[in-house]
Amino acid sequence: MTDSIASYKAALEGLHRYLSRYVPLSKQEFGHLLPYIEIREFDKKVKVIDQGEIERYLNVIAWGLVRKYLPVRNREITVQLASEGHIIHSELSFHYRTPSGSVIETIEPTVFFSISYDSLQELYDLVPKAERMGRLLISDLYVRKDNRYFDQLLKSTRERFLQYVRTHPQMVQRVPQKYIASYLNIKPETFSRLKHLMRPGRR
Amino acid sequence: MLELLRQYVTDYVALTDEEFSLLASKIIVRNFDKHVRLIQPGEVERYMNFVVRGLVRTYFYKGRTEVVTVLAKERELISASASFLSGEPSNYFIETLEHTILLSMTREDLEEVYRLSPRVERLGRLMTTQFVLIKEEWEHEYMRLDTRERFIRFVEKNSGLVQRVPQKYLASYLNMKPETFSRLKHLLKKRPVQGR
Numbered sequence: 113m114t115d116s117i118a119s120y121k122a123a124l125e126g127l128h129r130y131l132s133r134y135v136p137l138s139k140q141e142f143g144h145l146l147p148y149i150e151i152r153e154f155d156k157k158v159k160v161i162d163q164g165e166i167e168r169y170l171n172v173i174a175w176g177l178v179r180k181y182l183p184v185r186n187r188e189i190t191v192q193l194a195s196e197g198h199i200i201h202s203e204l205s206f207h208y209r210t211p212s213g214s215v216i217e218t219i220e221p222t223v224f225f226s227i228s229y230d231s232l233q234e235l236y237d238l239v240p241k242a243e244r245m246g247r248l249l250i251s252d253l254y255v256r257k258d259n260r261y262f263d264q265l266l267k268s269t270r271e272r273f274l275q276y277v278r279t280h281p282q283m284v285q286r287v288p289q290k291y292i293a294s295y296l297n298i299k300p301e302t303f304s305r306l307k308h309l310m311r312p313g314r315r
Numbered sequence: 316m317l318e319l320l321r322q323y324v325t326d327y328v329a330l331t332d333e334e335f336s337l338l339a340s341k342i343i344v345r346n347f348d349k350h351v352r353l354i355q356p357g358e359v360e361r362y363m364n365f366v367v368r369g370l371v372r373t374y375f376y377k378g379r380t381e382v383v384t385v386l387a388k389e390r391e392l393i394s395a396s397a398s399f400l401s402g403e404p405s406n407y408f409i410e411t412l413e414h415t416i417l418l419s420m421t422r423e424d425l426e427e428v429y430r431l432s433p434r435v436e437r438l439g440r441l442m443t444t445q446f447v448l449i450k451e452e453w454e455h456e457y458m459r460l461d462t463r464e465r466f467i468r469f470v471e472k473n474s475g476l477v478q479r480v481p482q483k484y485l486a487s488y489l490n491m492k493p494e495t496f497s498r499l500k501h502l503l504k505k506r507p508v509q510g511r
Contacts, residue, residue, distance in 0.1 A: 182458055189458050204451055207444060213455055236437070243433055247440035251400040254447045258397035261450070262406050265377060 120151075123174035126197055127225055130172070134248040135241050144239055148231040152224040160216045160224075167205035167212050169226040173198050176222025179291055182214050190294040193287055199253070219287060264297060272296045273306045284310070316344065316367045320418055323365065323390055327441040334432050341424035345417045353409040360398035360405050362419040366391050369415025370479055373407045374487070383487040386473075386480055393417075396446055412480065462491050466499045477503070 128142045137145075152171070154160055161167055163183060178200050180192040191214065194200040205212035206229060227235070235242045263272060276296055277284050284292065293303035317339055324330060330338070345364070347353070354360055356375065364371075371393045373385035384407065387393035395405035399422060429436040456465060469489055470477055477485065486496035 182455060184459050191454070191458075204448055204455070207448055213459070236440075240433070243436050243440055244429070247429075247436060247443055250440060250443045250447060254443060254450070255397045255401045255403075257447060257450050258406075261454070262375075265382065266375075 119175065123196075123223070123225070127172060127174075130197055131245060131249075134252070135245040137241065137245075141239075141241065145235065145242075148227050148235050150226045150228070152226050154218045154222045154224070156218050156221050158218045160218060160222075161202050161205075161212055161214075163213060163215055164211045165205075166209060167202035168228050169224070170199065170201045170206060170229075170232060171224040171226045173200065174223040174225050176218060176224075177220040177286055178216060178218050178222055179287075179295075180214050180216045181294070188215075188294065190291045193283060193291060193295050195283065195286070199249075219291070269296075269298050269302060270306060270309070273298060273303070274309060277310055316416070316418060317342070319367055319390060320365050324438055327445075328434055328438045330434060330438070334434055337432055338420075338428055338435055341420050341428055342418050343420070345419050347411045347415045347417070349411050349413050349415070351411045351415075353411070354395050354398075354405055355408050356406055357404045358398075359402060360395035361421050362417075363392065363394045363396075363399055363422070363425060364417040364419045366393055367416040367418055369417075370412040370476075371409060371415055372412055372480075372484060372488075373409050374484075375407050381487055382490075383484050386476060386484070386488055388476065388479075392442070400443070412484070457490070462489075462495060463499060463502075465489050466491070466496070467502060470503060 124146075128137065128139075131137055131142070131145075150169075151174070152169075154176070160171075160178070173194055173196050175196050178194050179190055180194070180200060180202070181188040181190045192200060200216060202212040202214050202216060204210065205214075209229075236246060263275065267275065273296060276292065289303060290300050293300045296303075298306070320339075320342075321330075321335055324335070324338075344367075345362075347369070349369075353364075353371070366387050366389050368389060371385075371387045372383050373387075373393070373395070374381050374383045376382070385393065393409065395407045395409060397403070398405035398407075402422075425439070429439055456468065460468060466489060469485075480488075482496055483493050486493045489496065491499075
C-alpha cells in the first residue's frame with residue numbers, strides 16, 4: 113500500500129474530478145466538502161461491513177479493490193467489484209438504517225474516502241450544490257444498475273464475458289477469477305473455458 | 316387528485332403550499348384506456364408519472380417471452396425511469412392493465428422546478444434514491460429467496476394486486492412458470508391476508 117502524501121493528493125484530485133462530472137466544483141467548493149470526509153484504511157481480506165451490521169458509511173475508493181457479496185445458503189454471490197474512484201457501500205442498510213444483508217470485503221489493501229450518514233445529511237443541509245450533485249450521482253447509479261440488470265438477463269454468457277473483459281481489462285488482472293465469474297453469473301469452469309477469447313487476435 | 320400526490324410527496328419532504336403549487340403547475344393529467352401502450356423500446360421516456368387510478372405494467376421481451384419488471388398501482392410512480400433520467404432510449408414497454416389516470420410531468424419541466432426550488436430538488440433526490448433501493452431490494456430478494464418464499468413475500472406486500480393482475484403477469488413478475496404460480500396459490504388459503 114502506498115501512503116505518501118502524493119498518493120492522497122492524487123486520490124483527492126480524482127474525487128474532485130469525479131464529483132465535477134455531476135456539478136462543476138471550484139477548488140474552494142471542493143475544499144468545503146473535505147471536513148465531512150473520513151479516511152479509512154483496511155488491510156486485504158477484511159470485512160468492512162458484515163451481515164447484520166448497520167452501514168454507517170458511503171465510501172469512495174481512494175485506492176484498493178473491494179467486493180460486495182450476498183451470502184446465500186452456502187454460497188457467496190458477488191454483486192459488485194469496485195476499484196479506485198468507485199462508490200461502494202451497503203446501500204439498503206445505509207438508507208433504511210436496517211441490518212445489512214450484504215457483506216463488503218477488501219480484496220487488496222484499501223483506503224476509503226468515507227462520509228457517514230449523519231455527515232451526509234448535514235452536507236445536504238449546509239452545502240447548496242450538494243443536493244444537485246447527490247441527485248445526479250444517484251440518477252447515474254440507477255441508470256447503470258438498470259443497464260447491468262438488462263445485460264445480465266438478455267446477454268449470453270459469452271457476451272457478458274467479452275463485454276466485461278473488454279471494459280475492465282485491469283480488473284481481470286487484479287480480481288480472483290471466481291469472484292468475476294460469480295459477478296457475471298458464469299460458472300467458474302465456463303469462465304476458464306471462455307478465457308481463450310481474451311488472447312490477442314481472438315477479439 | 317393533487318391531494319393524493321401531496322400526501323405521497325409529504326412522506327419524503329414536507330413542501331410548503333407555495334412549493335407544492337410550483338410543482339403542481341407543471342403537471343398534466345393523462346387518461347388512458349386499458350391495454351394502451353405508453354412507451355416502447357427505442358423511444359425516449361418523456362414523463363415521470365404518478366398513478367392516481369388504475370394499474371400499469373413495465374415489461375420487455377427475452378426472446379419471445381415477456382418479462383414483467385414493474386407492476387404499479389395507485390399512489391405509485393411509473394416511468395421508464397432509466398430512459399427518463401438518462402435521455403437514452405428505453406429498454407422497456409409500459410402498458411396499462413386497467414383504465415388509468417396519471418399525473419405526469421416532463422423531464423424539462425421537472426428540471427425547471429428543481430432549479431427554482433431546492434426543496435423540490437431534494438424531493439427528486441430522495442425519490443431517485445428510492446428507485447435505486449427498490450431495485451437493490453428486488454435484486455437481493457431475487458437471489459436470496461426461493462420461488463415459494465418470493466411468492467409469499469409478494470402476496471404479503473401486495474395482496475390487492477393478486478385479484479387485479481392477470482396471473483400470467485404475476486407469474487412473470489415473480490419469475491416463475493404460470494403452472495408454479497397456480498400451484499402456489501393454495502398457500503393463500505392457509506394464510507389469510509388483509510385487503511388493501
